[in-house]
Amino acid sequence: MLRSIGILVVCAALAAPAWADDEPGRIAVSGEGRVESAPDMAVVTAGVETTAASAGEALAANSAAMTAVMEVLTAAGVESRDVQTTEIGLNPVWTGPQPGREEEGMRISGYSATNLVTINVRALDGLGGVLDALGQAGVNRIQGIAFSVAEPRALEDEARRAAVADARARAELYAQAAGVELGPLMELRDSFAARPPMMLRAEVASMDAGVPVSGGSVALTAQVEMVFAIAD
Incomplete structure (x- = not known):
């Protein structure tokens, strides 16, 4: 009985590396997209x-x-x-x-x-x-x-598309540098981080009346993480 258990353990250990060798290689990258817009x-x-x-x-x-x-x-x-x-x-x-009357305290x-x-x-x-x-x-x-921006959805989607394009471009660059061919997309994780928007380039814009105010522009930023397979 003990000999049978030992044989099973050895067989399982020998089978594990063979399964790992069958797993395709991967290229994991991150990408960022940023869109600027005038605030409203x-x-x-x-x-x-x-x-x-x-x-x-x-x-x-x-x-x-x-x-x-x-x-x-x-x-x-x-x-x-x-x-x-x-x-x-x-x-x-x-x-x-x-x-002179410090003893009185606060x-x-x-x-x-x-x-x-x-x-x-x-x-x-x-x-x-x-x-x-x-x-x-x-x-x-x-x-x-x-x-x-009161309605940021369209700008958020534009930032997401830019982030995906940035990540894919990086993956293609790494694949070319490594001498391999980029395979299909296996994973994609969205980590959108655009709220609250960040102030950029504040150009002074005097209003028609009242206090001069600088509106500048706001930026919405999206980040993604993508994993591609390495083609055979």
Whole structure:
């Protein structure tokens, strides 16, 4: 019985290399495609920070200021669905001791209230005017502006096609350099990574009215991994 088991193990070990030799060689490559486009919308994060002696006064002043901001946005044509509150905060304002009175330590001298909103501006030609109106309404915090494409699907597909073409070109180059013939595609993995889009080449473009704004261009990038067989 033990001899039979030993024979089976030896046979299996001898058969494994023969199976591995039958497996065709492979060429694994990666490819990248990038498409640039002018943005057609902007996302602005802005709001109001107010300070007062008490927490209630700070919140009341902040609420009044943000009400004015919302009214300005409505007047500028920004729809309610394009405005979203992203941060509300209330914090004490600490003041250090006066010179010569260090033993008193830190004390609360007031309170600071913050309210930030994210605004989708879908008409870039009006972005400068929106920013100008926000400033006049009392906005004193602008966290940043990001530019993007509202409907990126067509650009994403173009980037994917470019990534596949790039990977195939690399595989053909490697096959030629190695002196072999490229066989059929065996595997393809998509690792699309285009969101959020990246800012590129910011050329200053003054709007018809309001704050000068640089739209530049955005890039959508796709990556693929492809495995080709080596033809016999």
